[in-house]
Amino acid sequence: MSTLPTLRQLQFLIALAEHGSFSRAAEAVFVTQPTLSAAIKELEMTLGTVLVERGARGAVLTPAGEAVLERARRVMAEAEDLVIAAQAAGEPLSGPFKLGVIPTIAPFLLPRVLPALRTQYPRLEIFLREDLTERLFDALRERRLDAALVALPYEASMIETRSIWSDEFLFACTPGHRLSGAGSLDPDDLAEEPLLLLEDGHCLRDHALAACSTGTARSDFAATSLHTLVHMVKSGLGATLLPRMAVDAGLVDRMELDVRPFEPPVAGREIGMAWRKGSARADEAIQLGEAIRESLVAPAAEPATATEAPAPS
Amino acid sequence: MSTLPTLRQLQFLIALAEHGSFSRAAEAVFVTQPTLSAAIKELEMTLGTVLVERGARGAVLTPAGEAVLERARRVMAEAEDLVIAAQAAGEPLSGPFKLGVIPTIAPFLLPRVLPALRTQYPRLEIFLREDLTERLFDALRERRLDAALVALPYEASMIETRSIWSDEFLFACTPGHRLSGAGSLDPDDLAEEPLLLLEDGHCLRDHALAACSTGTARSDFAATSLHTLVHMVKSGLGATLLPRMAVDAGLVDRMELDVRPFEPPVAGREIGMAWRKGSARADEAIQLGEAIRESLVAPAAEPATATEAPAPS
DNA sequence: GAAAGCCATAGTTATTATCTATAGCATGTC
DNA sequence: GACATGCTATAGATAATAACTATGGCTTTC
Numbered sequence: 158m159s160t161l162p163t164l165r166q167l168q169f170l171i172a173l174a175e176h177g178s179f180s181r182a183a184e185a186v187f188v189t190q191p192t193l194s195a196a197i198k199e200l201e202m203t204l205g206t207v208l209v210e211r212g213a214r215g216a217v218l219t220p221a222g223e224a225v226l227e228r229a230r231r232v233m234a235e236a237e238d239l240v241i242a243a244q245a246a247g248e249p250l251s252g253p254f255k256l257g258v259i260p261t262i263a264p265f266l267l268p269r270v271l272p273a274l275r276t277q278y279p280r281l282e283i284f285l286r287e288d289l290t291e292r293l294f295d296a297l298r299e300r301r302l303d304a305a306l307v308a309l310p311y312e313a314s315m316i317e318t319r320s321i322w323s324d325e326f327l328f329a330c331t332p333g334h335r336l337s338g339a340g341s342l343d344p345d346d347l348a349e350e351p352l353l354l355l356e357d358g359h360c361l362r363d364h365a366l367a368a369c370s371t372g373t374a375r376s377d378f379a380a381t382s383l384h385t386l387v388h389m390v391k392s393g394l395g396a397t398l399l400p401r402m403a404v405d406a407g408l409v410d411r412m413e414l415d416v417r418p419f420e421p422p423v424a425g426r427e428i429g430m431a432w433r434k435g436s437a438r439a440d441e442a443i444q445l446g447e448a449i450r451e452s453l454v455a456p457a458a459e460p461a462t463a464t465e466a467p468a469p470s
Numbered sequence: 471m472s473t474l475p476t477l478r479q480l481q482f483l484i485a486l487a488e489h490g491s492f493s494r495a496a497e498a499v500f501v502t503q504p505t506l507s508a509a510i511k512e513l514e515m516t517l518g519t520v521l522v523e524r525g526a527r528g529a530v531l532t533p534a535g536e537a538v539l540e541r542a543r544r545v546m547a548e549a550e551d552l553v554i555a556a557q558a559a560g561e562p563l564s565g566p567f568k569l570g571v572i573p574t575i576a577p578f579l580l581p582r583v584l585p586a587l588r589t590q591y592p593r594l595e596i597f598l599r600e601d602l603t604e605r606l607f608d609a610l611r612e613r614r615l616d617a618a619l620v621a622l623p624y625e626a627s628m629i630e631t632r633s634i635w636s637d638e639f640l641f642a643c644t645p646g647h648r649l650s651g652a653g654s655l656d657p658d659d660l661a662e663e664p665l666l667l668l669e670d671g672h673c674l675r676d677h678a679l680a681a682c683s684t685g686t687a688r689s690d691f692a693a694t695s696l697h698t699l700v701h702m703v704k705s706g707l708g709a710t711l712l713p714r715m716a717v718d719a720g721l722v723d724r725m726e727l728d729v730r731p732f733e734p735p736v737a738g739r740e741i742g743m744a745w746r747k748g749s750a751r752a753d754e755a756i757q758l759g760e761a762i763r764e765s766l767v768a769p770a771a772e773p774a775t776a777t778e779a780p781a782p783s
Numbered sequence: 784g785a786a787a788g789c790c791a792t793a794g795t796t797a798t799t800a801t802c803t804a805t806a807g808c809a810t811g812t813c
Numbered sequence: 814g815a816c817a818t819g820c821t822a823t824a825g826a827t828a829a830t831a832a833c834t835a836t837g838g839c840t841t842t843c
Contacts, residue, residue, distance in 0.1 A: 161477055161549050165800090179821060192801050194821065204553060206560035213809035213820055221559035228552035228750070235548050236474050239541035240517060246534035247519035437541070478831090492790060505832050507790065526789060526840035 159203070164236055166200040167229040169193050170208065174226050178215040234300070242437035249441050251280035256445075257293035257305035258285060261361040261383055262428060265406035266306070266449075273452035274445075290360045297433045304442035306449075308360050309427040317439065318431045321446040322453055325425040326368050327404055328417045329387065330396035337415040344369040344419055351375040353395035355386060361426070365398040368424030387412055400426065472516070477549055479513040480542040482506050483521065487539050491528040547613070555750035562754050564593035569758075570606035570618035571598060574674040574696055575741060578719035579619070579762075586765035587758075603673045610746045617755035619762075621673050622740040630752065631744045634759040635766055638738040639681050640717055641730045642700065643709035650728040657682040657732055664688040666708035668699060674739070678711040681737030700725055713739065 172182040173193065183193040201208050208222035218226060244252065258267065267285070274281065286293070286302065294313045296302040309318055328342050335350075348371040354362045356379035366372055375395055380386035383403050390397050391412055399408065404416055430446035432439050485495040486506070496506040514521050521535035531539060557565065571580065580598070587594065599606070599615065606618040607626045622631055641655050648663075661684035667675045669692035679685055688708055693699035696716050703710050704725055712721065717729055743759035745752050 159553060161546075161553060164474055164477055167552075178819095180819085188800090189802060190821075191803085191823080194823095195800080198822090204556035204560075206556045208556075211821060215820070221556060224559040225552060225556045228548065228555050232545060232548045232552055235541065235545040239480075239538060239545055240472060240474060242541050243517035243519045243521075243534060243538045246537040247517075440537075491788095493788085501831095502833060503790075504792080504834085507792095508831080511791090524790060528789070 159205075162200050162203050163196075164233065166196050166203075167232055169196045170200060170222075170226060170229050171233065173197060173209065173216060174218055174222070177217065179211075182216075238435075238437040245438055245441050248280070249444055250278045250448075253282045253284060254304070254438070254441070254445070255284045255286065255302045257296060257302045257307075258287055259290055259293065259305075259307050259360065260287055261355070261359060261400065261403070262306055262308065263287045264383075265400075265403045265408070266428070266453075268406070270449045270452045273455070274448060277448055277452075289358050291358070294431065297431065297436075300433065303436070303438045304430055304432045304445065307429060307431050308364055309429040311360055311431075313431075315434050316431050317434050318429045319443055319446055320427040320429040321450040322402075322428040323425055324428050325401040325423045326365060326398040326419065327401055328396065328419065329390055329399050329404075329409060329414050331391065331393055332413065332415050334396055334415065338417060339415070340417065341420045342417045344424060345371055347372040350396060353378060353380065353386065353389055353397045355380050355383070361400065364426040368398060368419075368426075383408060387414065390414060402428070472518075475513050475516050476509075477546065479509050479516075480545055482509045483513060483535075483539060483542050484546065486510060486522065486529060487531055487535070490530065492524075495529075551748075551750040558751055558754050561593070562757055563591045563761075566595045566597060567617070567751070567754070567758070568597045568599065568615045570609060570615045570620075571600055572603055572606065572618075572620050572673065573600055574668070574672060574713065574716070575619055575621065576600045577696075578713075578716045578721070579741070579766075581719070583762045583765045586768070587761060590761055590765075602671050604671070607744065610744065610749075613746065616749070616751045617743055617745045617758065620742060620744050621677060622742040624673060624744075626744075628747050629744050630747050631742045632756055632759055633740040633742040634763045635715075635741040636738055637741050638714040638736045639678060639711045639732065640714055641709065641732065642703055642712050642717075642722060642727050644704065644706055645726065645728050647709055647728070651730065652728070654731045654733045657737060658684055660685040663709060666691060666693065666699065666702055666710045668693050668696070674713065677739040681711060681732075681739075696721060700727065703727060715741070 169182065169186060169188075172186045173179065176182040176185055179194055179197075180190045183190040186193070197209060204225065206221045206225075207219055208225055210217045210219055263285070271283070274283065286296070288296075290305075290307045290311055293302065293305040293307060294311075294316050297305055298315050307318070308324070309320055311318075328347075330337050347369040351373050352365065352369075352375060354365055354374045356362070361383075362374070362379075366374060378389065378394055380389055383399070386397055387399070387409055389395070391414060399416070409416060430442050430449075432442040436442070482495065482499060482501075485499045486492065489495040489498055492507055492510075493503045496503040499506070510522060517538065519534045519538075520532055521538055523530045523532055576598070584596070587596065599609070601609075603618075603620045603624055606615065606620060607624075607629050609615040610618055611628050620631070621637070622633055624631075641660075643650050660682040664686050665678065665682075665688060667678055667687045669675070674696075675687070675692075679687060691702065691707055693702055696712065699710055700712070700722055702708070704727060712729070722729055743755050743762075745755040749755070
């Protein structure tokens with residue numbers, strides 16, 4: 158078995174590839190140029206292959222060098238993951254944690270759960286990013302996020318998910334609407350009711366359409382957020398489906414809209430935690446998801462609309 | 471950014487986990503016990519976590535240690551892959567290469583291609599392993615094989631394939647059989663002809679059944695190899711489908727069986743090269759597959775059964 | 784309570800990583 | 814064509830560290 162290269166050497170090779178010059182690469186990794194030169198030469202020795210073409214105008218990787226570079230990046234990424242996993246295993250849910258949330262969840266869920274999380278994990282610093290599922294998943298795959306709160310089901314490769322909450326759909330329309338009223342509704346009643354929905358890209362649009370197999374979307378109008386959506390419903394452009402979580406958070410308060418549940422089996426979407434397969438923080442993502450679920454089960458500390466005094470303990 | 475551990479430290483941790491004792495682990499990696507002790511302590515320092523519970527009866531990993539261990543194995547595997555990839559990039563198809571081949575290909579293809587490969591890549595040492603597709607793929611996934619020659623299509627995760635040859639199916643029966651004769655055959659003629667096939671697990675069985683959508687398998691008899699299969703056909707137990715490659719290699723020579731092709735579009739299977747996704751030797755596997763294809767196109771150096779002139783088209 | 788097994792510590796030595804200083808070699812400029 | 818300029822390679826010195834030997838202290842076991 159031949160001897161292995163050093164992580165340091167791989168780091169140097171990556172820097173060299175990025176800067177195209179021994180001198181500048183050396184600067185970037187805070188060593189002198191001879192040090193980096195020697196390390197690369199040593200690496201070439203242990204691998205038995207020339208990785209770099211040295212020229213007067215800098216250094217260029219050979220094809221073999223490119224192949225090794227790609228592997229080197231993976232080794233380094235794995236090593237960094239190891240460090241993160243170790244820290245996470247030592248003290249889970251502490252330090253910076255980059256969490257993505259989709260726009261149809263963020264404004265309704267976060268006010269309910271963030272205070273509880275801050276209490277439960279005082280050393281956790283959550284950095285939030287709000288975006289569409291597709292882009293959040295891209296960010297997970299590229300390690301720019303640690304986890305994401307999304308609506309399921311959603312097909313994606315390299316991503317693992319765990320459901321943490323069932324979010325029922327409610328039907329919403331103006332009081333004068335054909336389907337207005339109070340009691341529960343059969344999904345088939347929506348057969349000839351083109352729904353006003355969020356614009357393409359929002360998973361809620363697809364989930365709502367899936368909820369009522371016979372339903373269709375209005376093709377002439379679409380909303381960019383749930384808030385504009387309810388305003389469009391209010392102004393008579395049509396009816397829609399809303400997630401209960403948004404309604405509970407006060408989305409239609411004082412809007413004078415009729416909101417009706419569906420008959421069992423109720424249609425809805427799952428809210429779940431997602432993370433990159435093999436992520437160093439997968440366990441923490443799961444744990445965070447469970448903490449969120451628990452904070453949802455517990456009575457909401459302070460309703461979003463409120464004129465109420467919070468002041469606990 | 472915190473500092474990274476050393477590959478050496480990770481290697482020591484793996485040895486420690488495997489031997490459960492500092493002294494014996496040290497022995498296994500050819501250092502003294504204090505050296506290994508210090509390295510593990512250093513590793514724990516850089517990760518900021520206790521990885522090992524030291525006791526009088528040896529050392530046991532903490533949960534954090536187990537998590538790090540798993541990652542460490544991945545880092546080491548990636549690093550070893552890097553070394554292999556570098557060697558492969560330096561001089562492709564040299565040194566030991568572990569190749570799996572399924573039993574319905576090996577005896578018919580290898581005699582034709584191995585001599586050519588030995589000429590073309592004199593420094594290549596091919597180690598062969600004959601087994602069913604499923605087990606070969608397991609071996610690929612576990613890095614016990616570098617590549618495998620199998621029949622496609624075959625669903626498998628973590629495996630990539632490339633087709634290198636089309637292997638047509640031929641119908642074989644005794645001269646007195648209902649479908650005996652000379653010309654080409656329509657696959658639908660097999661509708662009421664239960665076929666004698668290889669036993670379960672051989673992909674050839676599934677591919678043969680897929681080739682004639684209306685065909686069925688005899689459920690009372692099955693063969694364990696193509697050689698026994700033709701003997702069973704010869705003794706009147708039924709008809710079968712044979713890969714042309716096996717027939718060309720002399721499988722039915724002097725057997726007094728009728729062998730008939732199918733009408734276009736001819737049914738068959740693809741023979742392809744398979745390797746683990748991300749394998750360090752993926753490029754070599756592809757190159758080897760192409761070399762095999764070329765040696766198949768070229769006139770066979772020495773027919774398996776001799777005397778005969780192969781008559782194509 | 785003695786023996787054996789195991790890990791930690793101390794002190795020393797060997798190795799190796801890194802630095803400074805400088806040489807050598809192309810490339811473009813006047 | 815001589816001369817800067819920008820690059821990498823080499824040499825020699827030094828600092829850092831990885832490794833060894835020897836030993837001590839702690840459990841477990843008989």
